[in-house]
Amino acid sequence: MDKIPLPKLxxxxxxxxxxxxxxxxxxIKSxxxxxxxxxxxxxxxxxxxVRLCQQDQFDVVLLSFNVSSDKDGFHLFEELKHNQYISDKTTVIFxxxxxxxxxxxxxxxxxxxDFWxxxxxxxxxxxRFNYLINIRRKLHKVMHSMDNGDFAAAIYHAERGLKDPGVTEYHPRLKRMIGDCLIQLRDFAAAxxxxYQLKQECDHAWVHIGLVRALFKQDKLEDAEILIEDxxxxxxxxxxxxxxxxxxYIGKEQFDVAYEQVKAASKLAPRNIERNKKLWDLARLNRDKFGQLAAVxxxxxxxxxxxxxSPELGLNVIRTMIDLAATVSGAESEKLQRQVNKEMVNLTRGDVVEPTLANKMLIVKARMASLQNDKRAAEKLLKENLQTGLTMNLEDNLDLMKAYHELGMKEDCLAILDTLRAQLAGDTLASQVVDEYLKREEIERREIKFTTKELKEMATVxxxxxxxxxxxxxxCQALTLSPHDKxxxxxxxxxxxxINKSDPLTDTQHDVALNAVEMLSRAPLPPNQLQxxxxxxxxxxLNEVQLDVAPE
Structure with missing residues (x-):
């Protein structure tokens, strides 16, 4: 076993x-x-x-959440951690x-x-300072082992610490470390x-969360649900x-249920960028255009x-506004288009626009031209000005695919889908969600040639x-693309x-009617639509039909 360095005095x-x-x-200094x-x-x-951290490595950082003159403590913490100025060995106090x-x-x-x-x-x-420094001093063997990924050794040192009356006040911390290590070792049954044993002794939040995590890892959903309600x-x-x-639920590919859970978590802690990205992915997978816009x-x-x-975030707001504007109609669509134009001006303000961003904005302009029924101008923009040699990320290619689809360029659209799938790497939850989204996109892009807005206009005529x-x-095709559109x-x-006035509905038409009524029964409707x-x-x-609608 490697020699563990002693903590600083x-x-x-x-x-x-x-x-x-x-x-x-x-x-504090006094x-x-x-x-x-x-x-x-x-x-x-x-x-x-940041300048001080570039010059020196600090053991303890006390960080105000309200450093408002340039960026707040949340963003500063992320930056210090990203640049490795703060490590697992740093004591951080908010x-x-x-x-x-x-x-x-x-x-x-x-x-x-800690949080003061x-x-x-x-x-x-x-x-509090003495308490925190003594944790580092008295539990340093456990913490050193955990920092180095040696979770078995960490459990050994923690269990020895639980027998030491000299660290009694730190026993809850040691017990939590043991639970964390069992999860890390994937020994979920032991966890x-x-x-369960700890739950009989104390009521700490981390005990309940650790138990639910261990149950989920073993697919013991019913056992977990008993705890979750409380x-x-x-x-x-x-x-x-x-x-x-x-x-x-993402792991189980129940993306509709997962979406509701992520929405609830985001309301309680809205600042996490990765969670908002997950929310965006799940919103588009569940065809919630308004949810997509809120997330970006x-x-x-x-x-x-x-x-x-980065400019990419502003660009994604613009793209999502266009997606929504292509779904709704009338004054609502026009209002979104005005917002898009305003955001485009803000994003490209300055003397020089970087070439890659200019290329991305070209696709946006083509999509806006399609939205305004100027297909010829949109096609000209893409054929004559698009620089295909520039690097394009997954979101860039998604936008280009939509631009081709809106122009009816089916082969170009499907070719981009192949590129998109190749860009998905790993088995992360995010890639799993996006991969499922692309599968649905491919089916729809092959079978449906028009946007929701165009299909609604065609239906009217x-x-x-x-x-x-x-x-x-x-x-029917419009509702496939926008399943929440009342x-x-x-x-x-x-x-x-x-149709029913001339001939009885077919089984397929009857099912469509039931699905439409069920969707409308789940959604709050203004009086005129309800009537x-x-x-x-x-x-x-259909008045006597029993619908599978959850109570409000």
Whole structure:
């Protein structure tokens, strides 16, 4: 077994305090100096903090969540961790005067060592600091083993620590480490037994979450559900439980259920970019265009001034607005198009636009031309100006595929699908979701040549000209592309009423009617749409049909 280095003494520790209030620096430095700390550095903004971290490696970082002059503590923490200025060996303490559940959930996600609420008290600072430094000192063998991925050795050292009366106050921490190690070792049956035993002794959130995680890993969903109902009622476990549920259902390819869980988790902790990306993927997989737009707008909003910030996020907002504008019609579509034009101006503001971004914007302009029924201009943009030699990521190719589809260029569209599949790497949850999305896209792009908006317009013309069956077919394809569109479902019922006047509905048409009514029964409807739905149901004899609709 490798020799484990001894932890630093208190007078050897290097401390960094990041806060925009001078008084906070004075209180902390004074309190720590009394404990024997000799090296305390101060930064009043994120820029200065990064400069100090470039020059020195700190053992303890006290970080205010509200460093508002350039970027907040959440973004700064991510940047310091990304650049390896903060490691698993660094003690991180968050400072904040705010204690809202949303902020606490965001901080929990970052997994700092402690969270101190302002205003700070000298005695409290010294008490908590001593506690945290003693964790590093007294549990250093366990922590060293975990940092190096030797989880079996970590369990050995932790179990020895549980027999040591000198570290009794750290026994809960040691027990949590043992549970984490069992999960890391994939010994889920042992982890289940371990957490069940702990559950009889204490009521810590991490015990319940660890038990549910172990049960999920063994597909013991029924056992987990017994616990989940209670955990969703608790403030300290609700957020983590939604996250676990989402991961489980994505793994089982139940993407509709997973989507609801990720939405709930995102509301409780909205700043996490990776979760918003997952939310975006699940929204488009579930054909929720409004959900897609909300997710990308959140990503752009919360990534500002962070390591995630890039023109790509603004571009994705534009792309998603176009997707939605191609689904809705009338004033709603026109409003979205105006927003797109405004966002395009903001994104390309400046003297020089980088070539790759210019190429991506070209595709956006082509899609906007198609949306405005200027197909000739759209096709000219792509054929004469698109630079195919430039590197294009997965989202770029998705957008190009949509541009080709909107122009009816089927072969080009399907060729891009092959490129997209090749770009998916690994078996991550994100790639699993996107792969499933592409499979559905391929089926629809092969079978359906038009956008939702075009299909709705075609259905309107066909219905007006008394071509009822073509109108029905148009609307069926439109609902395939936009399965949550209430106006399409209502139009389908209206067309089916006309068909039923001439001939009884076929089994397929009857099923379409039932699906439309069920979708409309799940969605809140304004009075006029509710009246129409009921009239159509009566005309089709569906009032007595028992629908599989969840209670509201």
């Amino acid at each position: 208190i007078d050897e520790l290097k401390i960094l305090v990041v806060d925009n209030q001078g008084l906070i620096h004075d209180i 309190a720590l100096t009394e404990l024997g700390v000799k090296q305390v550095s101060s930064a009043q903004n994120a820029f200065h903090a 400072l904040s005067a705010e204690t809202s559940m949303e902020l606490v959930n965001c901080i929990i996600e970052l997994q700092p060592d 609420v302002k205003p700070l008290d000298r005695n409290r600072i010294q008490q 289940e037994r371990y957490f 955990l969703l009622q608790r403030n300290d476990t609700r957020f983590l439980t939604y996250d676990l549920l989402a991961q489980y 707008q959140n990503m752009a909003k919360f990534a500002k001034n962070s390591i995630h910030d 066909n219905y007006r000209e008394n071509r009822i069956i073509p109108a029905f077919n148009n609307l 106006s399409i479902a209502l139009s389908l019922l209206k067309v089916l009423v006309q 129409k739905r009921n009239e159509y149901m009566t005309a089709l004899g």
